[in-house]
Amino acid sequence: MIKDLFKALSWCVFTRRCDLCGDVVPLTQSRCDECLKAEKINGEICTSCGMSKDECTCKSSHHKPEYEQICAPFYYEGIIVKAMHRLKFQGFCENAIGMADEMAKTIKKQYNHINFDAITYVPLSKSRERARGYNQSKLIAEKLSKTLNVPLEDTFYKAYENPPQRNQSARQRRANVFGAFDVNENINPVGKTYLIVDDVKTTGATLSECAAVLDSYGATATYATAFAIRKPNKR
Template identity: 70%
Template structure:
């Protein structure tokens, strides 16, 4: 074996040993939910079996056709389409909750990776001018330490090389969306958002990002605001979509 090959082998072995020592001190965690996993695994078994949205999906609600109930709805969303990789169930709930409330900000990276797979598949023919995200009020963002939707949007921006625009601000502090029915959610977000000074949506095609879609009221309101300012089209993407029969703790 040549000396250069020995050096490469030694470096590789040293790196492997170093990683194992690190994992003894700082256990490896699932890249989706944050649970501790074996050194050889990136994702826990529960996250590997999270319920994915597969097959042909409805453009209005994002669910597969078998689960879609849009035919029973009288409210068409203002956005053009929504995509998501997972249903809001099982470990997807844990992942969102930990990102949103427990400070696991690093989970935004994997969530973005999963969303990007959907974007590349279903929005491959869309030329987005920018990516934006659902805003939080200043008080809520300060208490949480960050806006989880912004973190996800910024990671998607890096992966797709599409600029992030800090489009919206909260016009007033509305109550959290969780534990409200569909009608209350629509009323709760009506007029809640406006566009920041210096932002001009005229003629732009937007991708609006959020963590979870429950009824779609929040995303629809964001799309309506952009439409009122002259945007060309608004598409949306989230990490998880709640089925109508499931109970949600998301905002």
């Protein structure tokens, strides 16, 4: 507790850090030069993959996601990778605040016609969350809930321990998450419109599986959001 308090005080008082990646910045700046230059997702957006239609490869895919639409502010490359790695693996929990702020801007733009009943997030297994000390997607969802004034719901639990998604093909990712999530007993999704939060979207398999679970429990619609989207490998 004391250690966490000192860390929070040192973050705010002794130095000023970039609100996305956590690098030290001048007191007059809230964001480092690299993060200011990070490539955002602009132009006409594909609702299935969340990327600019200039980058979209959905026409070559045979798998339609279960969510209605996805949006994200950044591509997963360069300084954005560093920012996410620091949040996920190095304890830079404060990064979630700046990430959620950027996501909120995108959500307000892309989903301005949607009235969400609840914001939820992709769960971690108990063992993985215990080892890390937190769920990075939940940290982001908590901030989004306050910014967007939409209730936060602890909707899902991990039904079994599946291997991490990274370094797997799109097909392996879909198989890896099949049946991996279920809804907590105290949750009733019937008639609700959800916004599901994840940190990074690669193939969308995890978000799609979560959306499928909500659909099976009677949710009206599910939309998705992430901080960053990884571009597919071009062959």
